[in-house]
Amino acid sequence: MFPLIQRCCFHTSFKLPKCTGPRLLLYGKNKTVWSSLSLHLQRDVCPLSRSPSLNPASIYATKLQAFHTSLPFFKKKTPKESETKDAGVLQQSMKSLKDSPKPALYVSLAGLIPFVSVPLSMAIQGTYYPELAFAQFTYGAVTVSFLGGMRWGYALPEDSPAKPDWLNLANSTVPPLLAWQALLFKDVTQGAIMLVIGLGIALHYDVSLLPDYPRWFKVLRVVGTVVMVLSLLATATLKIILEEQLSNSRNKRQNTK
Known part of the structure; x- marks a missing residue:
């Protein structure tokens, strides 16, 4: 055949x-x-x-x-798919932030005012104020200590999934130690970098290592940490820029005399 x-x-x-x-x-x-x-x-x-x-x-x-036909899971995602996915994650985060309890939302946002007001006032007036920078610096150290101590409050209840063992209780003391070390620096820039490290470690504890926290709390922690880090870095940057401008103006006056 x-x-x-x-x-x-x-x-x-x-x-x-x-x-x-x-x-x-x-x-x-x-x-x-x-x-x-x-x-x-x-x-x-x-x-x-x-x-x-x-x-x-x-x-x-x-x-x-x-x-030579490629399998579906080897195909690259189109830009539209990635954009819609990112937009969906952003919408869910904003929805979770709106669903947070009003006292927690308002108190957290009010606690960010000392961070934002210091670099904003320096940028508007064009002058570096060491007293305001130190006040922000001290407030940041207190905030880092507070965020580290929250893990004690989470691990102490009897019905809590996080047990009061060596790991949880010892890790909660790391951010306060970094805040204390930051206060020992005479330079605000070095202290701000140490506080940024402490804020990052505290955020890692709350978002990654403690998954039982509600979603609105994690979103609120991320937003608050980003604002605090940017405010501290803005103050350190303004210190360098404004002090350099001040020294240049003084040198020009001395040269004219």
């Missing part, structure tokens, strides 16, 4: 094999049936060989195309 189909597909003439000898005697009675069957095969199969879609080149190309 395979040589028959091969001859039809490659435009060769269809010829029935001659039945001689014993075969002729064996199939003599069914000669009419055999010939009609061969005519049907020649009429039905050979037209298919004339269609351009079934020639050997097209069949080979189709196999190659099927072989």
Whole structure:
């Protein structure tokens, strides 16, 4: 049967094999049936060989195309899919922030005022005030200590999933130690960097290591930490810029005299 189909597909003439000898005697009675069957095969199969879609080149190309087809999970995500995913995460975060209890939301936002007001007032007046910078610096150290001590309050209740073991209680003392170390620096820039490290460690505790916190609290912690870090870095940057401008103006006055 395979040589028959091969001859039809490659435009060769269809010829029935001659039945001689014993075969002729064996199939003599069914000669009419055999010939009609061969005519049907020649009429039905050979037209298919004339269609351009079934020639050997097209069949080979189709196999190659099927072989090189990439799987769905290997395909790169389009920019629209990534943008919609990011927008969905942002919307969920904002919704969680709105669902937070009003006292927790308002008290947390009010606690950010001392951080934001110091660099904002320096930038508006164009003058660096060491007293305001030290006040912000001290308030940041107190805040870092408070955020580290929250883990004690989370681990002490009997029904809490976090047990009062060495790991939880010792880790809660790390942010206060960093805040104390920050107060020992005479330079505000070095102290601000130490406070930023303490804020990052406290955020890691609350978001990653304590998964039982509600979502609104985690979103509120992320927003508050970002604002505090940016405020401390802004004060340190303004200190460098404004003091340099002040020294340049003093040098110009001395040169003119």
